[in-house]
Amino acid sequence: MGAWMNGSLQGYILVAMLLFIIGLATVMLRRTLLMQFMGIELMLNAANVALLAFARFRGGDVTGTVFYLFILGVAACEAAIGLALVIALFRHRKTTDADRADSLRQ
Amino acid sequence: MFLLFALITIIGALAMSQQKNVIVAGLCMVLTFLGVAGLFLMLSNPVAAALQVIVYSGAIMVLVLFTIMLLNSHEEEPAIQSRPIQRWVGALLIAVFGAFAFRIVMGSKALVDINTLADANTAVRPMEAMNLAKVGEEIFRHYLLGFEIVGLLLLAAMVGAVALTKKEL
Numbered sequence: 076m077g078a079w080m081n082g083s084l085q086g087y088i089l090v091a092m093l094l095f096i097i098g099l100a101t102v103m104l105r106r107t108l109l110m111q112f113m114g115i116e117l118m119l120n121a122a123n124v125a126l127l128a129f130a131r132f133r134g135g136d137v138t139g140t141v142f143y144l145f146i147l148g149v150a151a152c153e154a155a156i157g158l159a160l161v162i163a164l165f166r167h168r169k170t171t172d173a174d175r176a177d178s179l180r181q
Numbered sequence: 182m183f184l185l186f187a188l189i190t191i192i193g194a195l196a197m198s199q200q201k202n203v204i205v206a207g208l209c210m211v212l213t214f215l216g217v218a219g220l221f222l223m224l225s226n227p228v229a230a231a232l233q234v235i236v237y238s239g240a241i242m243v244l245v246l247f248t249i250m251l252l253n254s255h256e257e258e259p260a261i262q263s264r265p266i267q268r269w270v271g272a273l274l275i276a277v278f279g280a281f282a283f284r285i286v287m288g289s290k291a292l293v294d295i296n297t298l299a300d301a302n303t304a305v306r307p308m309e310a311m312n313l314a315k316v317g318e319e320i321f322r323h324y325l326l327g328f329e330i331v332g333l334l335l336l337a338a339m340v341g342a343v344a345l346t347k348k349e350l
Contacts, residue, residue, distance in 0.1 A: 082183035101198040131224040148331035152338035159345035
């Protein structure tokens with residue numbers, strides 16, 4: 076029973092690390108593009124958790140929340156573009172499998 | 182409380198990465214985002230928690246689930262070629278990366294130092310929660326350019342998404 080179990084900085088960083096690793100594993104081991112996309116979202120969230128944890132433990136730094144807002148905007152853009160790409164791919168190839176989308180020509 | 186939200190987050194993420202059905206995986210993802218919002222509340226940051234619920238589990242996951250249902254591809258397609266070696270190498274690399282990251286986080290003295298300093302400070306002066314007024318003041322005083330760039334990026338992404346999905350412009 077370490078200090079990391081009742082909400083110390085180490086605990087938050089540990090959660091962020093686990094989220095990042097699970098996201099990375101999802102991106103690397105799953106073939107469905109939508110699952111890989113969700114893995115990327117998970118990794119972005121891990122970065123957010125670490126950022127806001129450090130902001131809190133540095134005396135409630137406002138800059139952390141500001142940059143969280145910016146990351147949120149970039150994540151929303153990424154979601155829109157990524158899903159548009161998946162839809163465009165599905166329209167041309169009738170697949171959402173990354174292995175089946177490995178050549179530039181039809 | 183921290184442990185509860187951390188467990189919700191991690192279990193949701195694990196269930197997402199193991200789930201065969203993509204829709205159920207998306208719902209597990211919503212659970213993860215709600216857990217992360219709880220973690221933000223524990224970090225005395227209700228602004229970020231509200232944004233997390235609204236933007237991530239509201240907007241982004243609705244968009245993802247909508248796409249999944251639109252494409253009607255609920256199940257993972259069968260592999261055209263099973264690649265056992267690549268999968269094992271990938272899993273091994275992730276495990277090695279995870280083990281090193283775990284060792285660094287658990288052995289880091291700087292993290293413990295920051296934590297003790299923060300605890301000493303909050304003992305003198307209690308932590309006040311983040312509020313929107315502070316965030317807005319910081320954005321419009323110091324990060325106005327970044328704010329404008331994010332706005333432009335959102336516009337460009339919107340135009341790009343429409344251009345990519347529309348059959349003929």
